[in-house]
Every structure is written in structure tokens, then in C-alpha cells.
Amino acid sequence: MEFAPEHIDEIIAHARSDAPDECCGLIAGRDGRSERVFRMENAAHSPLRFEVAPLDVMKTLEAIDEEGLEVGGLYHSHTRTAPYPSQTDVTYAEAWPGTPWLIVGLANGDAEVRTYRIDGATVTEL
Numbered sequence: 001m002e003f004a005p006e007h008i009d010e011i012i013a014h015a016r017s018d019a020p021d022e023c024c025g026l027i028a029g030r031d032g033r034s035e036r037v038f039r040m041e042n043a044a045h046s047p048l049r050f051e052v053a054p055l056d057v058m059k060t061l062e063a064i065d066e067e068g069l070e071v072g073g074l075y076h077s078h079t080r081t082a083p084y085p086s087q088t089d090v091t092y093a094e095a096w097p098g099t100p101w102l103i104v105g106l107a108n109g110d111a112e113v114r115t116y117r118i119d120g121a122t123v124t125e126l
Helices: 005-018 054-066 087-093
Strands: 024-030 033-040 070-078 100-105 112-119 122-125
Touching: 005 024, 005 033, 005 070, 005 100, 005 112, 024 054, 033 054, 033 070, 054 070, 087 100, 087 112
Parallel strands: 070 100
Antiparallel strands: 024 033, 024 070, 100 112, 112 122
């Protein structure tokens, strides 16, 4: 999935607005290109991890489907660390095999964005 610059900007803005808590959401698109960012609520309201209520996930996936889009990536922020998948991220990724993970790091004040594919314990930067 190719992420449009305006969608990256929107995700960074979400990360900054939710700080010091982590933000999270889904990126949807078609034909290999992002078309929309779906912000989701971090139910954990934590600077160390994110959680999304199952009903919110279901509603967001239904909205993506209704628009004729597909999930192209997941995103979240790391407010205190570099944008590299944590063990929690790796564990969570088991439910989303093959889906790219975009992580926004805000640890040094500037936004640093990295994208990964997480397959089991294997983390590959894209």
C-alpha cells in the first residue's frame, strides 16, 4: 500500500493531538493506494500502549467495507520511544497477518514515521 502524503500528515496530527497517550487507527484504500484514514479511540488512554474496543474495530471495518475500500494498514504512535514495533505490537499483529504497520514516534518532539510488516516474530521495515 502506498500511503498518500496527506494521510501521513493526518496520522501525525492525530498522534500529536492524542499525546501524551498513544493514538491508533486504520488506513484504508484501493488499488494499492491509501484513500482514507480512520481515527480510532485508544481505549487504554495510555502513553505506553493502545487498545481498541472490539465494537469500534467492527464498526470501522464495516465503514471501510461500505465505502468499497480495504484495510491497507494499521497505525499508532509511540510517544516515548522510537517508532519500532514493541513486543506488544508484535503480539497484536498476529491478528492482522501481512498488514503494514505505520508507527509515528514522537519521543524527541519531532515526528518520525516508519512502516513495518510484522509476520510472527519477524519485523521487516518497508
